[in-house]
Amino acid sequence: MLKKILFLHILLAFSLVVYAQSPAAFKVSPERPESGKPLTITYDASQTPLSGKKQVNAVVYQYINYKWRAADLKLNGVPNLWKATLNVPEDCGFLGFKFTSGDQIDNNRDQGYFVMLADPKRKGLIAPGGYAGWGMARSPKYGMDIPNYIKFDGISDSATYHWLNQEISFNQPSKSILAYPYASALRATYKDSATPRLQRVMAYLKRPDASELDLFNGRRIAQYLLNDKNTADSIEKVWLQRFPNGSLARLAAYKNIAQSRDIATILAASEKFLKDFPEYQSSPEIDAQNRVNYGMVYQNIIVFSAVQHPDGNEVARYVDSLSFENLPNVYYKLIQIPYDKGNLNRLKEYSDLLVKRFEYFKIHQPESMAYLSPLEWQKEYTRLFVINVSRVYAGLLNKAGLYAKALQVTQEAQKILKYKQASINNEQAIALKKLGKNAELEKLLIKSMFENQSSTEMTAMLKSLYVKRKKSATGFEAYLESLKNPADLQKNHEKLKARMIKKEMPTWSMKDMKGNTVTLASLKGKTIVMDFWATWCVPCKASFPGMKLAVEKYKNDPSVVFLFIDTEEYKAGFRDEVDRYIKDNQYPFQVLFDNQTEGAKTNDEVFSRVAKTFNISGIPQKLIIDRNGFLRFISIGYGGSATALADEISSLIELTKSAD
CATH class of the missing domain: 2.60.40.1930 (Macroglobulin (MG2) domain)
Structure with a gap:
C-alpha cells in the first residue's frame, strides 16, 4: 500500500x-x-x-x-x-x-x-x-x-502548502529550513483551524536539541502567525537560556550602536560589537530577519575612522570584510562625497583599496548573487561598477596623472553608458587630451554633443579643435547646435511643453550680495529663472556650469532675469563663503540671500513658503516665472550634463515667453 x-x-x-x-x-x-x-x-x-x-x-x-x-x-x-x-x-x-x-x-x-x-x-x-x-x-x-x-x-x-508538506513529509531534515514558509502557507490555507498544527510545529521547534534558527522560527510563528505574545515570550526565554551569547544578544548589541550620535561612541560600539560577535559565528538567516547588517558596522568604522583618524589604517584593515552590497555605499561616502574638496592623494589611496575589493567580487561571485549565472554576474558586476565607481575613479586617476588607466576605465564604462553620461564623457575627454589622442578626442566630443551629454570643459575643447581647423571661431555656435540630435531636442521640447503650469507665485523680497533689495513685483514684465541652491548642496553647485551657459545665452536679453537664491544655510559666515565661491568660479550670477525668520536655524523663509505652496521639497529647485508673475515650470535636480541643462532652461524660457 x-x-x-x-x-x-x-x-x-x-x-x-x-x-x-x-x-x-x-x-x-x-x-x-x-x-x-x-x-x-x-x-x-x-x-x-x-x-x-x-x-x-x-x-x-x-x-x-x-x-x-x-x-x-x-x-x-x-x-x-x-x-x-x-x-x-x-x-x-x-x-x-x-x-x-x-x-x-x-x-x-x-x-x-x-x-x-x-x-x-x-x-x-x-x-x-x-x-x-x-x-x-x-x-x-x-x-x-x-x-x-x-x-x-x-x-x-x-498549493504552496501542499508541496511544502510533501517536502517535509518525505525529507525530514528540511523541517527546520522550511518551518516558517510551511507554517505561513498552512495558516493562509486553513486560517484559524490551522492553530493545532501550528502548535505542533512550534513544539518541534522548541525540542531540547533545537538550533537557534529553530527557536527563532518558533517565536516568529507564535508572534506573527498566531499573535500569541505569551508563547513568543516563553520561546524567547528558552532561546536566551540555551544561547546566552547568541543572536538575541547580538541584536541588542547591534541596536546599541545606533543609540549615539557621537562619532567616537559609534566607533567604539562598532569595534566592541565585532569583538563580541564575530561575523563568522552569526546566522545569516537570523541576521537578515533581525536586520543585523555587518556591512553597516564595517561601514561605520571605515567611514568614521577616515574622518576621525585620517592617518590611521582602519580602511585597509576592514576593507576586505565588506560585502559586495555595502561597497557602493562605502565608496559613495568615503570617496564620492569628499571628492571635490578632499585630500586627493588620500582619496586615491582609499579608492584603490575599494576598487581592489570590487575586483575581488568580479572573480568571486557573492553568495547573495548566486541566482545569477556566471555570465549574468559579469554583466551585472560591470553595470554596478560603472554606476557606482567609474566616474570618480577615472577622475582620481586623471588627477593623479594616470591618464592611460583613466582612459581604460572610461572605455569600459562606455560599453554600458553609450556616451549618455556627461561626467564619464568628460573624464574620457581629459584622458584623451592629455595622451595627445586628438582624433579620438574629436570623435568623443562629437558623440557626446550628439547625445547632449557634454561639459563646459568639453565644449571648450571642441571649440579649440574648431578654431584650429577653421582659423576662426566664427560659426562655432551654429556648428555646435548642428551636432545635437534634432529628434531628441524636439522630443525633449515636447516633454517640457507638457509640463507647463500656471500658478500664482507668492510675493517675496530678498537682498542681493551688495545689500540691495529685490522683489518679485519689481521684476514684473520679465521672465524670471529662480535657482534655489546652497553652499553645502553638491548637485546644486554641479549644475552651475550648465546654468552659466544659459545665463550667457540670455545676457543680451533684458526680458530674462536669472536669480540664484542661496537658501537653507546653517553655518555662520555663509555669506562670505557664497561670495568667495561665486568669485572663484567666475560665475556671472545675480545671487539673492533667502530671509532668516526670527528664531530659525536656517535662512529658508522664502523657499519654505514656495515649497509649501507648490508641494515641493529639497534643492536644487529651478522655477520659471512668466512676465505676469505666474509660475510656469518647476525643474528639479540635475541630470549631469551642462549642455543638456542649458538647453532645458532655454526651452523653458522660450515656452514661458510665448505662454498666454
Missing part, C-alpha cells in the same frame, strides 16, 4: 511538471531524470520568442540545499533545434531553465521550464528539494522563488 501511495506521489509530481511547460518546446532525457546524473535537454525554438536565432544558450537554476544557484549552459545545434547535456549536481532536487539569445529570453511565457528530479538513493522517491523547488519557484510572495525569473502572482497558498 505504501509503495502505491509513493508511486502516486511521483506520478502526480511528474505529470504536474510536464503540464507546466510546453512539451513541444522543451524535452528532457531520460524522462525520469535523477539528481547526480547527466540530463540531456532538447529545446525547439520554432514556436518561441527565440525562433530563428543563430545561437541560443540557457541559464539553469539548480535548487541545491533549498537555495537557488544559477549556471550557464551552452547549447549546440542549428536554429530552432538546440541540445545540451547537463551534469546534475548530486544534491540538486529541482531544475529551472531560461533560454537566451542576446537580451531576448524565453521562460515559457512566465510559466517556467521546470524539471523535478528523482532520488537515485531512494528508489521511488523525489530527490530532496524537488517538492519544495516546485512549490517555491511559483510562490513569489514567500520570498524563496528564483529572483527575476518569472513574473506572476503565484500559485495558491493551498
